[in-house]
Amino acid sequence: MTLDSTLSIARSGLRLLDRQMARAADDIANAGTEGHTRKVLAGTAFTDGRTGLGVHARPPARDVDFALTAAADRARGEAAAGELRLRLLSGVEAAHGRPEDGVSLGGLLSGLHAGLIGLRESPADANRRGAVVLAAEDLAARFNGVAAALGTARQAAHDTLREEASRANAALAEIGTLTLDIRREIAAGRGAAALEDKRDLAIARLSESLELRAVRRADGDVTLIARGGVVLPLDGVPVFEVAPATLSAGAYHGGAGTLPGITLRGEDVTRRLAGGRLAAAAELRDATLPRMTAELDLAAAHLAHRFEQQGLRLFTDGASTVPDPALPYAGGATLGFAAAIRVNPAVEANPALVRDGTHTVVAGGGPTAFAPNPPGGPPGFATLLDRLLDHAMGGTVAPGAPHAAVAAAGLGPDGSLVSALSGLVTLESYGAALVAEHGAVRARAEEAGTRATAFRDLLNERVAGRSGVDVDKEVAAMVQLQTAYGVNARVISTVQAMWDALLGAVR
Numbered sequence: 001m002t003l004d005s006t007l008s009i010a011r012s013g014l015r016l017l018d019r020q021m022a023r024a025a026d027d028i029a030n031a032g033t034e035g036h037t038r039k040v041l042a043g044t045a046f047t048d049g050r051t052g053l054g055v056h057a058r059p060p061a062r063d064v065d066f067a068l069t070a071a072a073d074r075a076r077g078e079a080a081a082g083e084l085r086l087r088l089l090s091g092v093e094a095a096h097g098r099p100e101d102g103v104s105l106g107g108l109l110s111g112l113h114a115g116l117i118g119l120r121e122s123p124a125d126a127n128r129r130g131a132v133v134l135a136a137e138d139l140a141a142r143f144n145g146v147a148a149a150l151g152t153a154r155q156a157a158h159d160t161l162r163e164e165a166s167r168a169n170a171a172l173a174e175i176g177t178l179t180l181d182i183r184r185e186i187a188a189g190r191g192a193a194a195l196e197d198k199r200d201l202a203i204a205r206l207s208e209s210l211e212l213r214a215v216r217r218a219d220g221d222v223t224l225i226a227r228g229g230v231v232l233p234l235d236g237v238p239v240f241e242v243a244p245a246t247l248s249a250g251a252y253h254g255g256a257g258t259l260p261g262i263t264l265r266g267e268d269v270t271r272r273l274a275g276g277r278l279a280a281a282a283e284l285r286d287a288t289l290p291r292m293t294a295e296l297d298l299a300a301a302h303l304a305h306r307f308e309q310q311g312l313r314l315f316t317d318g319a320s321t322v323p324d325p326a327l328p329y330a331g332g333a334t335l336g337f338a339a340a341i342r343v344n345p346a347v348e349a350n351p352a353l354v355r356d357g358t359h360t361v362v363a364g365g366g367p368t369a370f371a372p373n374p375p376g377g378p379p380g381f382a383t384l385l386d387r388l389l390d391h392a393m394g395g396t397v398a399p400g401a402p403h404a405a406v407a408a409a410g411l412g413p414d415g416s417l418v419s420a421l422s423g424l425v426t427l428e429s430y431g432a433a434l435v436a437e438h439g440a441v442r443a444r445a446e447e448a449g450t451r452a453t454a455f456r457d458l459l460n461e462r463v464a465g466r467s468g469v470d471v472d473k474e475v476a477a478m479v480q481l482q483t484a485y486g487v488n489a490r491v492i493s494t495v496q497a498m499w500d501a502l503l504g505a506v507r
Contacts, residue, residue, distance in 0.1 A: 065463075069200065070214065072463050073207035074275065075456035080208035081280035082449025084160065088153040088284055089442040092292065095149030096435055097142065105146070105299065106432035108139040113393050113428060116385060119355065124379035129351040136314055136343045143300045147339035150293045155247050157285035161262060164209045164278045165240035171206035175199055175224070176234035182220035192220060211275025228272035230264060239264055249293065249336035252413035253286050287417060288441065293338070294329055294411035295419050295434050300338040301325040302406055303427055309397060310387040311357040311370040313344050320344070329407065330415030357384045367391065367398050395425045406430050 097103035102111065115132040122128055178199040185192035199222070203214055206224075212232065215223040224232040233239050243260035245251070253259040253270060261270035262278060270286075273279050301323045304315035308322045316322055317340035323333035347353045357372035373381040396402050408422035421437055424430040 064200075066214075066216070068459070068463055072456065072459035073204050074211055075452060075459050076204060077207045077209075077211050077276035078452035079449065079456040080277050081275065082445065082452045084277050084280045085284065085445035086442070086449050088156055088289075089445050092146065092149045092153055092289075093439055093442045095146045096438060099432075099435055099439075103142070104431075104435045105139070105142055106428065106435045108135070108142050109303075109428045109431040111135045112139055113389075116354075116388055116393065120382060120385040120389060123355045123382050123385060126351070129354050132354045133343065133347060133351045137348075139303075140315060140341050140343055143296065143338045143341050146296055147293065147336075150289055150296065151247070151249070151339065154285055154289040154293075157281045157289065158242075158245055158247055158259075160277060160281040161242045161285065162244065164276075164281065165242045165262060168206060168209040168240050168278070169238040171202050171209070172224075172232055172234060172239060173236045174202045175206070175222070176236050178202065179220065179222055179234060186220040196220075207276060209276045210273050210278045226272075227274040228269070230269055230272055233265070247285075249339065250331070250413045252290070255414060257414060259286075287412075290412040291417045291419060292438055292441065294335075294417060295421055295437070296338040297334050297336060298325055298329070298406050298411075299427070299430055299434055300341045301334040302430070304337070304341060306392040306397075306403070306427065307388065309361070309367045310392045311359060311361045311372060311384055312347075312354060312388060312392075313358040314347055314354065315341050316344050317341060325407070326404065328415065329411050330413060335413065355381055355385060366401070393427060 096105065097107075099107060101107070112132070112135040115128070115135040119125065119128040119132055178195055182192040182195045182199065185195065203212075203222075203224070206212065211227040213225045213227075215225065217223075222234075224234065226232055241263045245260055247259065251257065251259045253261050261268040262273060262282065263269065270282050273282070300315070302325050304322045305325055307314045313322065317333075317337060321333065323337050325334050327334070329335055344353075344358070346358065355373065356377065357370065360372065361367055361370035363369035367387070370384065370387060373384070391397055403425050405423050405425050406421065408419040411417040411419055421430065421433050424433055
């Protein structure tokens, strides 16, 4: 080996070590930067078959476990979906009120029942008649408040779809731009590790909107496939769209519905997307919240109808009508009734009607006949109160004729939803079960969200441990590199001294 070749080898080693130390310093400086991964800069040895000719530095490469990163992205999407569910459902639970305070629907139904019992003990007591009307007003107001909270949450779910579509479009455009830059750098033989870090961070943000899988290629290209087989374009043109809409109780998506879905280049993909906030918002808007609204509407409709059957029109809507909950829910008068229910203005003006009745009931196919207490009739008139306590608040429409259970199927604006509340007959049992179920929906969302968040955090820790920068290890590596640098420098110094000695001998 000649002195020239020895010097060339040592110099190439110094260049490699210099780049490796710069790489280590960059990793240390960016240890706290979101998305930054540890880089590896290796060298390639060159030989002429037997003799080494030096080393050449390769482009920096990322030390990444893509399977672990993909799992972390999926967990990130589930955690984001859980946070959305909890946020929207918490408002509904708050509108119900605390059951232990007696202000929920179940408690207020029991309060109305207790008021009727008190009035039955003294039908002539004007204060007790007024108390029944006040209890009815509180109950109607609670129905209105919960219905409004459900409507607000459903509108928020639709608005979230629009926000997430815009977010996804921005992330896809960023990923597309970064992919072009990465391909260009790799084609030119340069490293693109830093750009790949940025792209992976953008993919992670996109995974909060929808679950997807990233297929990477050696040339730097990437294909994003959403769960359900939807390939996401990366050409920079917005691909997702959700039209604005103000939701009504009868609005629904699919079939003959007018509620807009999530479109991908004009194709409706609402039912094909899964995971992330997009799917969670769609499920809340199209299934969970409409089902909860239908359960509330049925409770309000049965309440008004059962009192109506016995001769007291205590509850009506704004048009002074009472729906028949036995008719189909979809497209019927029961849909949206909880938002419109109110105490009959005639009863509010004359509380004595809760004792005397508002209309005649003709026997046949249901309740027995009833005639209201005539003006100036007995102040101790108790016929109506007995009917209300035995039948409207009880389990029968007439002696020996049980009420039909509250419907559990055919719910929602399109009649496609099914409730978990089945086989319940009395108003109080259905009201208590409804409050418990709506609270349980929120509790299940919180539990699932907590698990998803914990799993996301665990995987993020593992990703950081596997691909992140350990400052202590990098500092130790720099010490080793500096030692190697000194060895190479001494080789160069020795070769230089040998050259000087050789030149001196020639002179």
